[in-house]
Amino acid sequence: MKTLKILVGVAFIIAISAFAIDKVSVSKADDGYVIGDTATDFKLKNIDDSFISLADYKEAKGFIVIFTCNHCPYSVAYEDRIIELDKMFKVKGYPVIAINPNNPKAYPDDSFDNMKVRAKEKGFTFPYLFDDGQKIYPQYGATKTPHVYVLEKTSEGNMVRYIGAIDNNYKDASSANDKYVEDAVNALLKGEKVPVEITKAIGCSIKA
């Protein structure tokens, strides 16, 4: 009887600690990257049905990774500016890589087929990848769309140099007087420190 009690007690402690370990690892994943972390590569399906990895870009000096989607008005408001960023910086070695992190079950507008439609309508000049299974965005720690990560390619991997918004006016590109992403990439191209490394923005919560 006493053995049984001990056994139950041990089982209980194991159960509790398993739960605790699980909790800890979950909250760590939730936090995502901070400035200076090495960002993970991925292999995600593009709207042209090819698979794309950061490693494919041999000549790139870095990347402007943007978590964005179809359904979100804030993302839509930034579409033209995302195209501009790609046009401006692809030639300088910093292409835009857009990733849709949403589960289409939560937002049917964000299905892979609808991504193709939207990219065609807007004439996206950059890859628009589908985070199938919603595995990549939690590693980055993206919480909303649009959510930008500027990465610098180094010998140790793709280092996170900027996290946040594209600029300081989602409504009106011409009124934006702090162009965070543009400033970050320009600084990196000059070998300087990114002036503003983290910004906050309202966006649409990513739904897995």
Place this chain on the structure above:
Amino acid sequence: MSRSILYIMLVIFFTNCKGEQQVALDATDVFKSKGVEIPMYNFENFEPLLKVNDGKTRVINFWATWCKPCVAELPYFELINSRYPNSEVEVILVSLDLPKHVESKLIPFVKRQNIQSKVVLLDDPDANTWIPKVNKNWSGSIPATIIYKGNTVNFYERSFTYNELEKELKKML
């Protein structure tokens, strides 16, 4: 003479007929349509609403019509609003819809759902400046909720069920 006029104005400003403190916010615009009235604020004019010290508990929910989890939890905020007397608890639904969508989306939504809580529009594009002023831990995703009374402030960047929301509210009452 001018001093007494000023005094009268202040009294009108800060008291209503029950003698309660009233928060006077300067709206940058007021949208009126279909019997629904929604004032619009920039953050500077909205901010006093986060700091009223009148003994009342305020539940301030940041949402938008395009935000599915926000819309899903709105009925719980409505239920709180109807179950607790307005003298004790005030629910304020702060919409972050784009101003151009107020007439086409927000007002029809408020009308259709028959929303009784106070709805205001926060329109301030420089979010990087004001998000940390709401709460330094807020990443900017919605739904997000503040429950506060006086100087005690709790912030939640998450969704609620009714029971969870009421539990958090009761901590403040």
